[in-house]
Amino acid sequence: MQTQSKLERIFHPIFKKNGLIVSIKRDDNIHPIISGNKWRKLKFNLHFAKAHNYAGIISFGGSFSNHIHALAFACQQQGLKSIGIIRGEAEYASNYTLTMAHQWGMKLSFVDRKTYRLRDNTDYLKDLQHKYPDYLLVPEGGSNKLALAGVGEIITELNQQCEFDTLLTPVGSGGTLAGLIQADNNQHKLLGISVLKQEDYLTAQVNDLLGNDSPFDNWQILSEFHRGGYAKFSKADEQRIVNFNLQTGFIFEPVYSGKMILALLDLIERGYFAKDERIVLLHTGGLQGIGGMLQRKLLNSDDWSVPDFK
Ligand SMILES: Cc1ncc(COP(=O)(O)O)c(C=O)c1O
The missing domain is CATH 3.40.50.1100 (Rossmann fold)
Incomplete structure (x- = not known):
């Protein structure tokens, strides 16, 4: 099993307009099932x-x-x-x-x-x-302490693949962000996009995983982009993700990576990032979730297809 993932540039008019250099760490491609x-x-x-x-x-x-x-x-x-x-x-x-x-x-x-x-x-x-x-x-x-070292390998790979300023990841239970923080050792800005409402709980969870007296202060969980709570999103949110996917050629789903994309777009519109900022988006996979959402008719079947895991 190939365990390193590629880094790919992603192009979108809003990135160009705001002078941003955006890449995706393709952990979604590590394996069709054990992805991201x-x-x-x-x-x-x-x-x-x-x-x-x-x-x-x-x-x-x-x-x-x-x-x-x-x-x-x-x-x-x-x-x-x-x-x-x-x-x-x-x-x-x-x-x-x-x-x-x-x-x-x-x-x-x-x-x-x-x-x-x-x-x-x-x-x-x-x-x-x-x-x-x-x-x-x-x-x-x-998300336990054993998970952190595995996630940390993303930073080791990234340091060999590019120079960057900011890394974005979706946050659900906190293990991914904690592993990135630990391995990054205060080199870059790390932004976690909370996909659920309990931001205090998540910050505590990440601190807990990092251990007492963690010396890392280069991270933050942004809590206002959960779109109503875990696995909640509006039709308009879904449509924005579909449009983004069509424009860029990548697939982001609406529970984790899609919420990171919506947060990114909103942050850009607010002028959050500096000109020439080099941003890496961690694609955490989770595309199997599309199958369950289609089954429950939570997504428009004209816009999404079921990944093939058989
Ligand atoms: C696809 C996907 N992305 C992101 C996350 C969030 O990662 P974490 O739970 O480590 O915060 C999860 C949940 O584990 C997930 O399934």
């Missing part, structure tokens, strides 16, 4: 599980989770078992994302929202570990 930040975050978790002879990995996610989708496949490839603790009803098992996870051998365990909220609770996790003693517990989104 998924591979980066899972890499050392998989190594750890194998090195310590765990039978498998247990993790958490919503019923259309990119993380669950990638984890199921990655575990199957590595000869590990996998269990997904899924927020929601058992009927979700036949949806776009979970059908594949199940096919790749993941055991799906559905829990109600109240139980799901315990996913970081020490006692709950202790009980789970007791029930599955030979499984490695990995938090929602794969």
Whole structure:
């Protein structure tokens, strides 16, 4: 599996008008299934599980989770078992994302929202570990300390690929941004675009992953671009992403990378960036999510197509 990703220039009239040099770190191209930040975050978790002879990995996610989708496949490839603790009803098992996870051998365990909220609770996790003693517990989104080193490889690659001023990434559970911050070591400006409403929680989560007394002050989570909350977006937002995709030839989906694009466009319009600023956008993948959104008719099927993962 090719694990480095390319850096590509992206052209758009608004970049030209504002004198911005914008590139995309194509982590979406790392692998059709374990794409984007998924591979980066899972890499050392998989190594750890194998090195310590765990039978498998247990993790958490919503019923259309990119993380669950990638984890199921990655575990199957590595000869590990996998269990997904899924927020929601058992009927979700036949949806776009979970059908594949199940096919790749993941055991799906559905829990109600109240139980799901315990996913970081020490006692709950202790009980789970007791029930599955030979499984490695990995938090929602794969965002744990083991994830940081894998994500940090993005910075190592970027430093060999280009010089840049600012890196943008979508933020969901914070592991990706934390890994970038740690590896960047205060070299560049790092902007996280929160795709959900709880910005305080995310900042705390990133600080927690970085550890006490983190010396890094070159990062910020911008919280006003969530467009109503996790996986929420208006028809107008969707149309702006579709237009951007058509104009640039790249595919951004509306839950993560598309929200980063909308934030970028809004920030440019506000004059946020300096002339000649060199911006890198981290494409965190997640294109499988389009399949589930089409299935739920949340996207206009004339504008989007289902990625082929079979
Ligand atoms: C496609 C995609 N992009 C970005 C993110 C956000 O990354 P993180 O959860 O590490 O903040 C996620 C969630 O993990 C994701 O699935």
